[in-house]
Amino acid sequence: MRVLVRVVATLLMALWLSSSVLADDKDKPDREGGIIGTGIIGTITHLGSIHVNGQHIQIDDQMPVRDSVPPITAGQLKPGHTVAVIATQADNGWHAQHIRQVLPLIGPVSEGPDGRKTVLGTQVETDGQAAIQIGDWVAVSGLWQGRKVRASRIEKLTGNEHQARLSGTYLGPDPKAPLVIGQSVVNGIEPEHLQPGDLVRVYGEATLGGIRANRLETGLFAEAVGVVLVEGYYSEPQPSGLYTVLGSGLVAYSDQPEMIDEQIRVIRCGEEGKLVDDTSADQPGSDIGSRAELGC
Known part of the structure; x- marks a missing residue:
């Protein structure tokens, strides 16, 4: 009888562990499947779809622009508007899946x-x-x-x-x-x-x-994103060395705060809430394909 109880308990434990793993896997975004989009935050410079941070992004003109004032669709965006775009890659470049107007x-x-x-x-x-x-x-x-x-x-x-x-x-x-x-x-x-x-x-x-x-x-994005390309100005480094590109939600630390120039507009890449550079492209979990496309 004791042996039977142990066998049943072992089976129940195995079922619980497998269901937990499946649940965790279900909750994780599928990078290989292209579910996670790329975030692009910056100023529209040209139309013909839209160009942001040097990236040409195809849009559906009828897509509502979230948080826009007055309410507009993507086809009504103009140069000078600042936006946060979730985009995915297709054969002919970036395609916008979601657009938020960023109004400071x-x-x-x-x-x-x-x-x-x-x-x-x-x-x-x-x-x-x-x-x-x-x-x-x-x-x-x-x-x-x-x-x-x-x-x-x-x-x-x-x-x-x-x-x-x-x-x-x-x-x-x-x-x-x-x-x-x-x-x-x-x-x-x-x-x-x-x-x-x-x-x-x-x-x-x-x-x-x-x-x-x-x-x-x-945050600026309605859902999880992988790599983020952001335009902006650096903040003044804090005593801890922390600094950010203002308006991005991406941070980094520097032990040379005098090297952070707050007067120059920059375009930087980020991932998982941190500013990154090309030296971190080989880190586990990094979206190498999107980073290469963005020039990170």
């Missing part, structure tokens, strides 16, 4: 203490974009540089009912408030589990110098 700032235009234009308390460098007036509600496309946004496209919003939005990098606690993105103070939600370098998206109501949040999300 949506809110009313105000005048800062130095007379410069701000949105939600953050200075906006227009670089010759359409003039904006105090009180205008605008959707700002562009890249973070330091604590300001260098706009690549600004669109005035019509109507009176708009939701303020803020999308940028959390760099840790700030003397102004527990959560500050750029120069914008975020109230209404206490940050939990945020790590320096995280990409944060905040939705809420515009306040003087910031935003009162009713929703906070992290």
Whole structure:
């Protein structure tokens, strides 16, 4: 009888282990099957489909663009819009599977203490974009540089009912408030589990110098991605050596912080939340094919 009990227990244990392995395998994305897409974050430079970071991406003109303001489809994207694209490779190049419009700032235009234009308390460098007036509600496309946004496209919003939005990098606690993105103070939600370098998206109501949040999300992609190609500017390295490409959610560490130039726009590759270079291409799990296609 004892032998029978042991045999049954052994069989049950084997069945449990095999089902656990199958469940784990089911939950893991299939890299070889092409299920995991490649992330491309940057500014649209040309049309004819779209060109981002030097990559030609085929699009379905009728594909909705997530988080777009005003709501648009992929065929309505314009040069200067900043986007986060999940793309997969086919015989003739990249094909977009999902597009999110990346808008660092949506809110009313105000005048800062130095007379410069701000949105939600953050200075906006227009670089010759359409003039904006105090009180205008605008959707700002562009890249973070330091604590300001260098706009690549600004669109005035019509109507009176708009939701303020803020999308940028959390760099840790700030003397102004527990959560500050750029120069914008975020109230209404206490940050939990945020790590320096995280990409944060905040939705809420515009306040003087910031935003009162009713929703906070992290990351730019709607699903898991493998390799990421990102355009942006480096953050100032922290005492720990941590730095990021602002607006990316990708981090790295440097023991030579003086070598990090925050004034130069860069295009970098990342994988699994980290900035990477060609020396790490042979690491286990690295998507070598996508990295080669992107020039990583």
